Amino acid sequence: MDHQRISADVVEHKNGKYSRIQDAEDPRLTLFDKPLPCCGCGIGWFSFLLGFVFPLMWYYATFLYFRNYYQRDPRERAGLAASAIAALVCTIAVSIAVLVVVL
Structure with missing residues (x-):
C-alpha cells in the first residue's frame, strides 16, 4: 500500500x-x-538583487514582508527581510543626501 x-x-x-x-x-x-519563483531564488532575493538597479523593488519586497507573504513559503522570509533592510538603508542614505544638498 x-x-x-x-x-x-x-x-x-x-x-x-x-x-x-x-x-x-x-x-x-x-x-x-x-522550486521558488524568480529563477529559483525567490521573490525576496530576486527583489534584493534587482533593487540595486531599481530601488523600488526593495520597497515592494518590504511591503510583502510586512504583509506576511513568507507565511506561504517560509523560505522567502530571509530574502524579504534582506530587502526590507536594504530599503531602510536606502531611505536613510537618500534622506542624508537630501539634507546635505538642502542645507
Whole structure:
C-alpha cells in the first residue's frame, strides 16, 4: 500500500505538482519539493538583487514582508527581510543626501 503511494507521488512530481517530504521522527519538519519563483531564488532575493538597479523593488519586497507573504513559503522570509533592510538603508542614505544638498 505504501509502495503505491510513493509511486503516485513520483507521477505527481513529474506532472509538475509538488509532494510533501516528511521526516519520520518529527512530522512538523515538512518541506515542499517545489522550486521558488524568480529563477529559483525567490521573490525576496530576486527583489534584493534587482533593487540595486531599481530601488523600488526593495520597497515592494518590504511591503510583502510586512504583509506576511513568507507565511506561504517560509523560505522567502530571509530574502524579504534582506530587502526590507536594504530599503531602510536606502531611505536613510537618500534622506542624508537630501539634507546635505538642502542645507
